[in-house]
Amino acid sequence: MHLFRWLPLGLILMAGTATAQLQQYRPNPQAGREMALHTCDACHIVAAGQLAPLVPGYGPSFADIANRPTASFASLQAFLTTYHPRSNMPYPTLSSAQASDLASFILSLRGRR
Ligand code: HEC
Numbered sequence: 001m002h003l004f005r006w007l008p009l010g011l012i013l014m015a016g017t018a019t020a021q022l023q024q025y026r027p028n029p030q031a032g033r034e035m036a037l038h039t040c041d042a043c044h045i046v047a048a049g050q051l052a053p054l055v056p057g058y059g060p061s062f063a064d065i066a067n068r069p070t071a072s073f074a075s076l077q078a079f080l081t082t083y084h085p086r087s088n089m090p091y092p093t094l095s096s097a098q099a100s101d102l103a104s105f106i107l108s109l110r111g112r113r
Contacts, residue, residue: 043089
């Protein structure tokens with residue numbers, strides 16, 4: 001069967017893909033900022049200079065969240081990728097890469113108010 005001649009090549013390609021997926025994703029705060037300005041700004045002050053959120057005083061500003069002593073990349077990433085039944089915030093359907101971008105953007109606001 002000549003099909004089996006291609007088997008080693010297939011296995012090599014599959015191994016290559018798996019290795020690429022195992023590589024650590026490098027969060028991109030700029031991409032997180034762009035996304036936040038479109039999807040989170042209805043309830044949060046995302047960045048300085050932004051118009052007031054549609055729902056004033058609803059969600060904490062991202063700078064305030066970043067300045068909480070408990071805020072960390074892991075805690076923000078976890079909040080954004082898990083469902084919270086009792087939260088007033090709708091569950092955003094985000095890929096883990098998007099959640100990483102957003103978490104890194106929020107933390108980049110640390111020190112600002
Ligand atoms: C419909 C309004 C709404 C939208 C849209 C929204 N949020 Fe929120 N968010 C809230 C509210 C309200 C809270 C305050 C916590 C609560 O009530 O559960 C909150 C809290 C948070 C917190 C703090 C969680 C904590 O540990 O206390 C983070 C981080 C956050 N939001 C990120 C985001 C991001 C990122 C987006 C966009 C993808 C987003 N939010 C979109 C309403 C919203």
